[in-house]
Amino acid sequence: MSGAEQARQGRESVVPRLTDLEARARSAPGGGPDDGVIVCDNLVRVYRTDEVEVQALQGLDLTVTEGECVALVGASGSGKSTLLSILSGLDLPTAGRARVAGHDLLAMGRRERLGYRRATVGFVWQQTGRNLLPYLTAQENVALPMKYARVPRRKRQERAAELLDTLGLAYCRDRRPTELSGGEQQRVAVAVATANAPRVLLADEPTGELDTASGEDVFAALRRANEELGATVLVVTHDPQVSEQVRRTVRIRDGRTSTETLRGGEREAAEEFTVLDRAGRLQLPREYVDRYGLRGRVRLTAESDHVGVWAADEFAPAAEESVPAAEEPRAADSSDE
Numbered sequence: 001m002s003g004a005e006q007a008r009q010g011r012e013s014v015v016p017r018l019t020d021l022e023a024r025a026r027s028a029p030g031g032g033p034d035d036g037v038i039v040c041d042n043l044v045r046v047y048r049t050d051e052v053e054v055q056a057l058q059g060l061d062l063t064v065t066e067g068e069c070v071a072l073v074g075a076s077g078s079g080k081s082t083l084l085s086i087l088s089g090l091d092l093p094t095a096g097r098a099r100v101a102g103h104d105l106l107a108m109g110r111r112e113r114l115g116y117r118r119a120t121v122g123f124v125w126q127q128t129g130r131n132l133l134p135y136l137t138a139q140e141n142v143a144l145p146m147k148y149a150r151v152p153r154r155k156r157q158e159r160a161a162e163l164l165d166t167l168g169l170a171y172c173r174d175r176r177p178t179e180l181s182g183g184e185q186q187r188v189a190v191a192v193a194t195a196n197a198p199r200v201l202l203a204d205e206p207t208g209e210l211d212t213a214s215g216e217d218v219f220a221a222l223r224r225a226n227e228e229l230g231a232t233v234l235v236v237t238h239d240p241q242v243s244e245q246v247r248r249t250v251r252i253r254d255g256r257t258s259t260e261t262l263r264g265g266e267r268e269a270a271e272e273f274t275v276l277d278r279a280g281r282l283q284l285p286r287e288y289v290d291r292y293g294l295r296g297r298v299r300l301t302a303e304s305d306h307v308g309v310w311a312a313d314e315f316a317p318a319a320e321e322s323v324p325a326a327e328e329p330r331a332a333d334s335s336d337e
């Protein structure tokens with residue numbers, strides 16, 4: 001094979017066909033805690049301004065397995081956008097470890113970072129105007145990232161048309177963003193973000209500016225990107241329509257993952273779990289902290305089948321001594337969670 005032919009085949013392989021992506025999604029490795037496509041370990045991001053220091057991420061652990069569609073929720077200022085900026089390669093953490101699809105985000109050089117942002121991750125912003133170039137049609141917007149990735153022209157046209165079709169947007173091909181509704185713009189943005197077949201698709205409040213019906217359509221597009229195009233999806237949202245429809249919702253509190261809700265599969269109802277990080281730390285739900293007056297130091301007791309957490313000034317039973325079932329517990333008890 002000639003060098004030119006090899007180069008051509010190399011470029012064509014940048015954008016696999018949809019059928020190849022489906023096969024990749026089906027054969028994706030599964031589930032152990034350390035083989036995630038996204039692995040964050042004790043991630044810290046401190047912002048320093050003149051006088052003030054803000055700890056936006058305070059030792060966050062998160063593993064997302066290839067093929068998952070995960071919602072990230074949390075109060076304003078809890079660190080969600082900071083995490084997404086780091087995972088998208090736009091920002092650098094202060095400390096910790098972050099790997100996405102085999103890239104070490106703390107050690108990437110300029111060149112690797114550029115390739116990473118071009119082909120490994122796709123991004124959808126909340127502001128519709130930030131996702132698309134106003135003077136290009138939907139088709140041209142979708143083809144643009146492939147142009148940067150040096151995909152041949154004919155191939156870009158084919159793939160852009162195929163993506164718009166897959167996301168139910170064939171009728172929008174020749175329209176510019178001003179000729180599209182907010183929901184259509186966000187769905188085209190999903191097509192743009194998946195143009196170079198990224199392993200990971202990140203979205204920050206993609207339905208935040210939309211009404212309920214348009215939000216549903218955009219979430220359906222993200223779902224398609226996940227199920228049919230094989231992208232692992234991590235979506236920051238305040239929208240219960242989104243967070244209650246995914247199998248896994250991760251809640252961030254004060255810069256750490258605090259709880260996770262899992263749905264579907266063998267579970268009949270959604271079930272909430274408190275996250276124990278790799279160092280063994282957990283955040284007690286705030287209502288437990290308030291209800292049992294837990295402040296500063298607490299006592300832990302190792303029982304035969306659970307760990308008890310007691311306010312320091314409360315009497316804690318000797319280990320192995322169980323609390324009578326009928327008695328109202330006086331302190332938070334991790335077996336309740």
Ligand SMILES: Nc1ncnc2c1ncn2[C@@H]1O[C@H](COP(=O)(O)OP(=O)(O)OP(=O)(O)O)[C@@H](O)[C@H]1O
Pocket residue numbers: 047048049054055056074075076077078079080081082083
């Ligand atoms: N560039 C910055 N400089 C200084 N502080 C920042 C910067 N960006 C974010 N922060 C602070 O870091 C913390 C986390 O912010 P972040 O935007 O990640 O939260 P969020 O959970 O995405 O909030 P929201 O839901 O309101 O978007 C906040 O206290 C915020 O004020």
